[in-house]
Amino acid sequence: MINIDFQDRSPIYLQLIKKIEEMAAKGFLAPNEQLPTVRSLAMELAINPNTIQRAYGELEKKGVIYTVPGKGCFVSPATNTLLNRKKQELLAEVTLKIKEACAIGISQEEFLEECRKAYKLCAKEEKK
Amino acid sequence: MINIDFQDRSPIYLQLIKKIEEMAAKGFLAPNEQLPTVRSLAMELAINPNTIQRAYGELEKKGVIYTVPGKGCFVSPATNTLLNRKKQELLAEVTLKIKEACAIGISQEEFLEECRKAYKLCAKEEKK
Amino acid sequence: MINIDFQDRSPIYLQLIKKIEEMAAKGFLAPNEQLPTVRSLAMELAINPNTIQRAYGELEKKGVIYTVPGKGCFVSPATNTLLNRKKQELLAEVTLKIKEACAIGISQEEFLEECRKAYKLCAKEEKK
Amino acid sequence: MINIDFQDRSPIYLQLIKKIEEMAAKGFLAPNEQLPTVRSLAMELAINPNTIQRAYGELEKKGVIYTVPGKGCFVSPATNTLLNRKKQELLAEVTLKIKEACAIGISQEEFLEECRKAYKLCAKEEKK
DNA sequence: GTGGTCTAGACCACC
DNA sequence: GTGGTCTAGACCACG
Numbered sequence: 001m002i003n004i005d006f007q008d009r010s011p012i013y014l015q016l017i018k019k020i021e022e023m024a025a026k027g028f029l030a031p032n033e034q035l036p037t038v039r040s041l042a043m044e045l046a047i048n049p050n051t052i053q054r055a056y057g058e059l060e061k062k063g064v065i066y067t068v069p070g071k072g073c074f075v076s077p078a079t080n081t082l083l084n085r086k087k088q089e090l091l092a093e094v095t096l097k098i099k100e101a102c103a104i105g106i107s108q109e110e111f112l113e114e115c116r117k118a119y120k121l122c123a124k125e126e127k128k
Numbered sequence: 129m130i131n132i133d134f135q136d137r138s139p140i141y142l143q144l145i146k147k148i149e150e151m152a153a154k155g156f157l158a159p160n161e162q163l164p165t166v167r168s169l170a171m172e173l174a175i176n177p178n179t180i181q182r183a184y185g186e187l188e189k190k191g192v193i194y195t196v197p198g199k200g201c202f203v204s205p206a207t208n209t210l211l212n213r214k215k216q217e218l219l220a221e222v223t224l225k226i227k228e229a230c231a232i233g234i235s236q237e238e239f240l241e242e243c244r245k246a247y248k249l250c251a252k253e254e255k256k
Numbered sequence: 257m258i259n260i261d262f263q264d265r266s267p268i269y270l271q272l273i274k275k276i277e278e279m280a281a282k283g284f285l286a287p288n289e290q291l292p293t294v295r296s297l298a299m300e301l302a303i304n305p306n307t308i309q310r311a312y313g314e315l316e317k318k319g320v321i322y323t324v325p326g327k328g329c330f331v332s333p334a335t336n337t338l339l340n341r342k343k344q345e346l347l348a349e350v351t352l353k354i355k356e357a358c359a360i361g362i363s364q365e366e367f368l369e370e371c372r373k374a375y376k377l378c379a380k381e382e383k384k
Numbered sequence: 385m386i387n388i389d390f391q392d393r394s395p396i397y398l399q400l401i402k403k404i405e406e407m408a409a410k411g412f413l414a415p416n417e418q419l420p421t422v423r424s425l426a427m428e429l430a431i432n433p434n435t436i437q438r439a440y441g442e443l444e445k446k447g448v449i450y451t452v453p454g455k456g457c458f459v460s461p462a463t464n465t466l467l468n469r470k471k472q473e474l475l476a477e478v479t480l481k482i483k484e485a486c487a488i489g490i491s492q493e494e495f496l497e498e499c500r501k502a503y504k505l506c507a508k509e510e511k512k
Numbered sequence: 513g514t515g516g517t518c519t520a521g522a523c524c525a526c527c
Numbered sequence: 528g529t530g531g532t533c534t535a536g537a538c539c540a541c542g
Binding site: 395432433434438 | 516517518519520525526527
């Protein structure tokens with residue numbers, strides 16, 4: 001399920017957050033489903049429990065999961081909200097990129113064309 | 129010309145690199161034009177000279193500028209190459225974002241529509 | 257009667273204590289009335305019996321209930337004392353909050369006004 | 385300035401957050417003033433730097449401070465917003481307490497009277 | 513067993 | 528020097 005890219009320069013806990021957010025937003029994680037325990041996931045990924053803990057902690061503050069101390073962590077039921085928030089975050093990031101594209105003079109047509117190509121690639125990959 | 133956002137989490141030297149690359153790619157900096165000296169730019173931006181030095185160093189490694197010891201730093205003449213490379217970098221980043229968009233189920237139509245909106249915004253801002 | 261909020265961060269045994277104290281102080285539980293047995297309450301609330309046991313234990317230490325080994329747990333007769341102690345605890349907590357309010361510069365008038373609003377809300381809810 | 389109550393059961397990092405928020409909200413910390421460095425504060429309070437770091441991190445996410453990596457942490461300029469948010473948090477907590485007060489039958493008059501007393505106490509203490 | 517907090521000590525990137 | 532991340536290992540409260 002969850003795999004960490006140790007080559008990636010972005011912190012492990014952020015990678016974790018992103019992965020779990022995506023899975024929750026896309027519905028791979030059922031509402032109220034229990035997540036792996038801190039310790040078990042730490043073992044599985046060969047990571048320090050503190051790092052998992054941090055990711056879970058921040059996910060809770062974001063409202064993606066809720067945690068019952070002594071029991072475990074569970075997926076928050078508000079899936080729709082999650083999906084929407086995630087969408088907006090992503091589109092905001094793309095808007096930033098588009099600003100840069102404008103700045104170096106990439107035309108809208110060229111840009112959109114590239115997006116279409118990228119989308120085709122994704123479609124292919126998903127079929128696998 | 130160049131302004132640094134100290135609130136921005138991205139390191140200053142990267143902000144510098146990005147700005148100078150953009151200016152070079154877009155033609156604001158003529159080929160072989162001399163850049164400000166490390167010390168003068170450091171004074172102007174109220175930044176540690178080491179930081180400027182690092183930015184210039186990496187820009188030279190990337191081939192964006194060349195330095196003549198004892199003289200200063202100059203914009204590399206290969207503008208076209210620069211522009212193309214910059215474009216490709218940017219589009220690669222956008223492709224990554226599109227993968228994420230696919231992952232959480234944003235349709236191509238919705239995505240492209242947002243891109244168009246963003247482009248309009250950029251166009252307006254540039255007029256100012 | 258008693259319901260547990262599993263989402264609440266405060267430990268279940270404390271929630272139990274609070275609820276039972278309130279009911280006793282307010283007279284919903286008659287003096288010398290028998291409380292549900294540990295096992296039955298555990299079943300009813302789907303909670304670990306140890307948790308009930310702990311709550312009952314601490315309630316006994318506080319003098320809110322007394323236990324007759326082999327018989328069960330019973331509400332302590334000293335209702336007035338309970339009510340007064342509970343009041344004082346609560347007012348002490350509010351005093352702490354008021355200290356904070358002073359610290360950040362909330363005026364007495366503003367604070368009291370908010371209290372009145374809150375009281376009105378409570379009155380409405382109780383009518384239901 | 386900042387003192388930690390090790391007897392207090394609430395986590396150290398939360399005590400830190402509360403203290404700094406109060407000081408910022410009340411204006412004891414000027415906007416853009418630099419906070420003590422992680423290490424220095426850790427030394428001063430005889431606390432592990434990680435704990436300070438955590439507090440600072442959460443304060444940044446809350447928008448109370450901003451941090452310039454390699455430089456230090458600084459008080460966020462949006463003081464008014466902070467004060468208002470802090471007020472609302474506090475009043476919400478008091479509202480909870482009032483609900484309890486209602487539940488055990490404390491009348492509004494009695495409650496408000498106690499509040500006035502507490503306010504007088506605070507006023508006296510502040511004069512010191 | 514669970515999550516939550518803390519310490520000690522290390523390494524990194526940045527300035 | 529600064530903040531940011533991570534590990535290792537410990538302790539606690541809770542269930």
